[in-house]
Amino acid sequence: MRTYLVTGGAGFIGSNYIHYMFRKYGDDIRIINVDALTYAGNLENLTQVQDRPNYTFVKADICDKETITRIFAENEIDRVVHFAAESHVDRSIRTPEVFVHTNVLGTAVMLNCAKAAWELTDGTFREGKKFLHVSTDEVYGSLPDDENAFFYETSPYAPHSPYSASKAGADMLVKAYMDTYHFPANITNCSNNYGPYQFPEKLIPLIINNALQGRKLPVYGDGRNVRDWLYVEDHAKAIDMVQEQGRLFETYNIGGHNEKRNIEIVNIIIETLREMLPDEDPRKAHVTTDLITYVEDRKGHDRRYAIAPDKIKAEIGWYPETMFKEGIRKTIEWYFAHEEWMKNVTSGDYQKYYTEMYEK
Ligand code: NAD
Ligand code: DAU
Numbered sequence: 255m256r257t258y259l260v261t262g263g264a265g266f267i268g269s270n271y272i273h274y275m276f277r278k279y280g281d282d283i284r285i286i287n288v289d290a291l292t293y294a295g296n297l298e299n300l301t302q303v304q305d306r307p308n309y310t311f312v313k314a315d316i317c318d319k320e321t322i323t324r325i326f327a328e329n330e331i332d333r334v335v336h337f338a339a340e341s342h343v344d345r346s347i348r349t350p351e352v353f354v355h356t357n358v359l360g361t362a363v364m365l366n367c368a369k370a371a372w373e374l375t376d377g378t379f380r381e382g383k384k385f386l387h388v389s390t391d392e393v394y395g396s397l398p399d400d401e402n403a404f405f406y407e408t409s410p411y412a413p414h415s416p417y418s419a420s421k422a423g424a425d426m427l428v429k430a431y432m433d434t435y436h437f438p439a440n441i442t443n444c445s446n447n448y449g450p451y452q453f454p455e456k457l458i459p460l461i462i463n464n465a466l467q468g469r470k471l472p473v474y475g476d477g478r479n480v481r482d483w484l485y486v487e488d489h490a491k492a493i494d495m496v497q498e499q500g501r502l503f504e505t506y507n508i509g510g511h512n513e514k515r516n517i518e519i520v521n522i523i524i525e526t527l528r529e530m531l532p533d534e535d536p537r538k539a540h541v542t543t544d545l546i547t548y549v550e551d552r553k554g555h556d557r558r559y560a561i562a563p564d565k566i567k568a569e570i571g572w573y574p575e576t577m578f579k580e581g582i583r584k585t586i587e588w589y590f591a592h593e594e595w596m597k598n599v600t601s602g603d604y605q606k607y608y609t610e611m612y613e614k
Contacts, residue, residue: 262338509561
């Protein structure tokens with residue numbers, strides 16, 4: 255039985271990955287989820303798996319070298335899937351140091367502990383051990399508004415935000431471990447994810463939540479920035495495929511071939527909500543484009559991201575399976591069915607963040 259050490263498994267993508275992995279492998283794998291439960295980590299995302307005998311949760315900070323060392327010492331870890339990070343660009347513009355600490359130092363601790371646990375006396379690594387570092391397309395910077403321009407694995411790194419710079423730093427450390435020690439790892443750089451359990455500081459859940467509450471829908475700048483949206487389950491599947499079928503030491507870009515301007519996304523959400531809400535639902539009256547409000551642009555706002563997922567398709571056979579029309583309906587359905595989840599995550603600290611960010 256393979257044992258996975260998943261970091262950041264209580265966050266958006268990490269929790270979706272854990273659900274995906276148990277759906278796929280059932281009792282044939284064991285998962286240890288290490289998460290510090292920051293504002294973005296939520297054990298409510300994992301209630302369906304929490305009682306499984308092959309699932310363990312450890313509340314720990316990835317920067318805590320002693321605890322991570324102990325987890326490796328007490329468990330025969332075969333796979334590390336490293337999600338844990340500070341992930342929100344707007345927050346990184348306000349508090350960059352937290353991002354450097356968790357994303358760079360935390361990744362260094364994870365690499366070092368895995369290396370110490372897996373390295374043999376001759377400097378080679380124990381058979382079958384693998385580390386996958388989950389990263390972002392934002393490390394490549396910004397593309398021009400030209401639909402033929404894409405990010406490739408060979409694109410130069412040119413991060414702009416403190417978030418993407420810290421992720422680029424983490425990627426470089428993983429590359430350094432592969433180059434220096436021949437450490438068995440992969441890096442994946444993925445585009446924007448959407449789907450269940452996403453914290454409503456990010457565009458799609460924020461717009462869904464605000465629209466349902468009749469609150470303004472804040473669109474940064476001219477609303478014409480482009481992101482390449484991927485349904486989160488497709489990302490989870492890609493990570494597993496890269497780790498099991500990819501070539502070690504390689505980077506794989508993961509993307510949806512689903513580029514949309516932010517304003518298009520906002521309009522699609524309004525349209526879809528209006529289609530899905532029954533006529534007698536009082537919220538239907540206020541879910542209209544009148545809520546759209548253009549606000550000050552994000553500092554250093556990257557114009558366009560777009561991944562060409564050619565390598566992962568050619569080498570591994572992965573491609574995005576969920577069309578946006580279907581994915582956004584599934585996402586909205588999930589938020590309809592999880593109003594309590596939304597209430598819980600938007601109480602307390604979220605209000606303070608929201609006021610400082612949007613209502614100052
Ligand atoms: P998230 O913010 O929803 O979750 C991050 C998780 O990491 C949370 O559970 C949090 O508690 C945990 N965490 C944060 N600091 C920690 C620490 N010091 N020690 C232990 N746990 C800690 O993020 P997400 O959107 O799920 O992103 C997960 C990973 O995927 C990140 O590495 C991010 O850079 C990358 N990524 C995200 C996207 C996206 O669209 N969301 C796209 C590409 C790549
Ligand atoms: O590209 C991958 C990245 O996607 C991940 O690495 C990040 O962790 C993830 O947060 C995401 O970054 P973005 O900055 O692209 O995502 P966000 O949802 O914050 O914003 C998407 C776009 O929408 C972006 O152009 C900014 C804009 N936006 C966002 C918010 C929150 C708005 O116009 N209004 C908003 O209120």
